[in-house]
Amino acid sequence: MAIVENWLPPSRENWELICKIWQWFPVITAAQWLLDWYPQGKTSIISRINIPGKIGWATMESVGFISLIYIMYTLPGELRIKELPWGNWTMAGCFVIHYVYRAVISPLFLNPSMSPIHPLVWILAFCFQLCNAISLGGWLAGYGPTTNSDWAGRYWAMEIGLVIWAWGLLGNMFHDDDLREIRRAAARKQKKEAEKLGKPAGSVDKVYMVPKNGLFQYVLFAHYLCEWVEWGGFWLIGGWNCVPARAFLVNEITTMLPRALQGKRWYEKKFGKDKVGNRKAVIPGLV
Template sequence: MAIVQNWLPPSRENWELVCYIWQFFPVITAFQWLLDWYPQGKTSTNFRFNIPGAIGWATMESAGFLTLVYIMNALPKELGIEELPWGNWTMAGCFVIHYTYRAVLSPLFLNPSMSPIHPLVWTLAFLFQIFNSTAIGGWLAGYGPTTVHDWAGRFWVMEIGLVLWAWGLLGNIFHDDDLREIRRAADRQQRQEAEKLGKPPKSVHKVYMIPKNGLFKYVLYAHYLCEWIEWAGFWMVGGWHCGPARMFLVNEIATMLPRALQGKRWYIQRFGKEKVGNRKAIIPGLV
């Protein structure tokens, strides 16, 4: 049963329209190169209608994998496809695993705290997820490969892509946890001091330090870099012809690169150029 007729799941015509529009997303990110205003995370601002960090992140990010799972289950029935090949489900599984971690486990269970999110950022991120998951979901659920033969002859490339995807995900988790440890250490210190003084502990949601482990020795946004590696592997699994996977990687770079450069300026302003040292923003030795 369709949730929105011809849109969720999408008809082929509407899916092609979504994919066409989605390729122009980098144009929308142009404002990030011009403005340092980005009211989320370490650069969040006080605003009356801010959304609590954990709830905001979970709701905007979950839209993606929930949409994809629905399309994967609903669209084949509408197209009369009895069974999708294992390659399709493998890519869908990679997508769901990543966002189960990013949209559910991280904000709701792992992160000690999260800064509030501006409604505009939430809306743009939500739309990113809807467009992206519709493009990828449509390709995997019937408008891309539909038989095992469509995957034949490229198993070794898929294996390399899956290894790259897995290492990217593990690197993303590792560097995310290094950032969390900064908050956890600050929280432990606050609780110890509060216990000595007999006062309630202070919030640590605005405690920041320069991370130094793993790739953080070389770049300030190592978790971003690892996510690019992850989705490059995902594209490799789908193949060069997998337009939605390619657009996903390109669009992530388009929005995360200016964010990382902005973040580097923030680190320098907050901690000084000497403490930041020779670290690049996101690509070791380059940017």
Template sequence: MAIIQNWLPPSRENWDFICTVWAYFPIITTAQWVLDWYPQGKTSTESRWNIDGKIGWATMESAGFITLLYIMYALPRELGIGELPWGNWTMAGCFVFHYLYRALLSPLYLNPSMSPMHPLVWLMAFLFQITNGISIGGYLAGYGPTTQHYWAARSEYMFVGLVIWCWGLLGNMFHDDDLREIRRAANRKQVREARESGKPIQSVDKVYMVPKNGLFKYVLHAHYLCEWVEWAGWWMIGGWAFHPGRNFLINEITTMLPRALQGKRWYEKKFGKEKLEGRKAVIPGLI
């Protein structure tokens, strides 16, 4: 049953239109190169309209994989496809696994705290996820390869891509946890001080330090870099013809790169350039 007729799941014509528009998303991100206003995370601002960081992150990031799963369920029925190939489900599984970690496990259970976000940030991210979910979901649910032979013919590329995807995901998790440890250490310190003084425990939402482990020795946003590696491997699994995967990777880079450069300026202002020891923003030795 369609949620929105011809759009969710999308008709072939509407899916082609969405994919075409989605390829031009980097144009929208040019605003981030000239604006430092990004009211979320370490650059969040005080506002009566702010959304709780954990709830906001979980709801906006979940939209993509939920959309993809719904389309994987509904579209094949509309197209008369009895069973999707294992390769399609492998790629969908990788996508869903990533977002179960990033959208649910990470904010709701692993992160000690998260700064609030502005509703505009939430809305833009939500639309990003919905559009991306439709683009990828349509391809994997019937508008892309629908035979086992397609995947069997490129099993070597799939293996290499899966290895790259796994290393990118593990790197992303490792560096995420290094950032969490800063908050956890601050929380432990404040709990100890509160017990000794008898005062209430203060929030650790705004406790920041320069991360130093792993690739953080070379760049300030190593978790961004690892995520790009992860999705580059995922695109390799699908192959050159997997244009939704290519668009996803490019759109992530074009929106996260200016954010990383903005973050580097924030670190320089807060801690001083000398404390950063020549670290780049996101790509070692380059940017």
């Protein structure tokens, strides 16, 4: 049963429309190059309408993988496709694994705390995830390859893509955990001091330090770089002509690159250029 007739899951015509519009998404992100206003994370603001960080992140990010799973299980039936090829399910599995970690496990179980999120950021992220899920889900669920023979001759590229995807995911997890450790260490310190004074421990929501481990020795947003590597491998799995995977990678970069540059300015303002040193924002030696 369709949640939204002809849109979720999408008809062929509407899917093609979403894919065309989705490729123009970088135009929308141009505003990030001009503004430092980004009310989320380290640059969050105090507002009565803010959404709690953990809940906000989980809800705005989860819509992507949930929608993709729904499309994968409903669209083939509408198109009278009996069974999708294993390559399609491989790519869907990669997508779901990443976002179960990023949208559920990370914010709700691993992160000690998260700064509040402004509703505008939540809405934009929700729309990003939904458009991306429809674009990728439509391609994987019937509008792209529909038989195993469609993947024939590309197994070597798929294997290499899977390896790149896996290393990117592991790198993303490693550097995410390094950032968490900053707050875990602060929480342990505050708890120890509070116990000595007989007072409750304070919040670590806004505790930040310049990260130093792994690729953080060279860039301030190593977790961004690893995520780009991950989705580059994902695109390689789908192949050069997998427009939704390519658009996903391009849209991630054009969204996150100005955010990383903004974050570098924030680090320099808060800790000083001497503390930041020669680190680039996201690509070692370049930017």
